[in-house]
Amino acid sequence: MTFAETLERNAQPIIDEIYHDGFIQDLLKAQIDKEAIRQYLRADASYLREFANIYALLIPKMPDLENVRFLVDQIQFIVNGEVEAHEFMAEYVGEPYNEIVQEKVWPPSGDHYIKHMYYNVYAHENAAYAIAAMAPCPYVYAEVAKRAMQDASLNKDSILAKWFEFYQTEMDPLIDVLNQLMNTLTQNMTEHEKQEVRDNYLQSTVHERNFFNMAYTSEKWEFGGTRV
Template identity: 30%
Template sequence: MRFSEKLRQEADPIFNAIFEHPFVKGIGEGNVPKQALIHYVMQDYEYLTTFCRIYGLAVSKCTTREDMTFFQEQIGFVLNEEIHPHNNFCEVAGVRYEDLQKAPLAPTAHHYTRHMMEASINGSLGETLAALAPCPWTYWEIGRKLKSEVNPDKQHPFYDWISFYGNDEVGTITETFMAKIDACAEQAGEREKELMLSHFLKSSQLEHQFWTMAYEQEEWPVRLQSSISSL
């Protein structure tokens, strides 16, 4: 079995819990509370900004230009393409995208981004890839599942979101992650492979927790006036 398949197999209960999450189910049913959509976009905008910084850290781990090019292209994808699903959520919620930017990271988004940063600063390229992979991988599987089960037409409120993540481009990104993880695992010792599995499972758990954070509009326990904590 490919190492990437083993990661996916170990994470199966988490992926299944994500498919059953009320936010994710709500996307398929065309029925997500407005405040959940708003909280999601506010947090995801900051999450994806940090994700680009982590891709920069990943570049510092690369030994080939091919790997560098992959991460460079992924930064372009986040900055230029992933604004479309955010715009879909904003349109449904009836808010302007510009008004949802620069929010302080909520506890779960903070935890998730710091987990990936730690893996990419202190770990190998394989550990970095394993920590980052659940981001495209879970969304690709959600998109593909909703596309086949719901088969939305253009009248569906989340047609754009489902079409975006169920699209072959996100599938190709996921498959490239898998191939790079497999190549790293072939060179890795047992300890490094254990860490890759651990990082993959932690990020998958935090993907699930991110949906809950948005659905329940998680905030820090004490509300402050200042937005200085936005990093």
């Protein structure tokens, strides 16, 4: 079993929790509150912008030109390709996607997740740390979507079924390359360093769960007190 495969196996209990949380279950049944979808889309628009920036920061850390091309392609996909999945959600809400995301949101859970990835870009020269912080995102989406497509609870008549259809296949090439990079870049690491990379991966898997939940609960910053 490769290093990346052990990370995926270790993440399964968290992905089980994600799948059974309210956001995914209501999405499956096409019974999710439209405001939760709006919150998700607004937060995800901010998240993806930063995800693309992090790819750009990783370019100088890549071991060869082929991997540089891969990162450039992924930036293009984030800018153009993944919007297709968002359009399905916007259609469910009944509002244009671009209008929904005009209102910016930056909830605490999304803030924590993005800073987790940025920290690992800047704190470590070896890109394995940052890639481990980024890799759970496509893997969680792919795993959730593949389970959903086999789930009798999926409302196949809803436009939201297309969201699951999109992610069941679109993430696979990205997952393969990120896993190959992690396997390569961790080969000469000490066991302590590998454990730090494992922790990054699992922490980001938890962040994925929190990201869905923050949309479901309309999470907001609570500063308390009275201000002048």
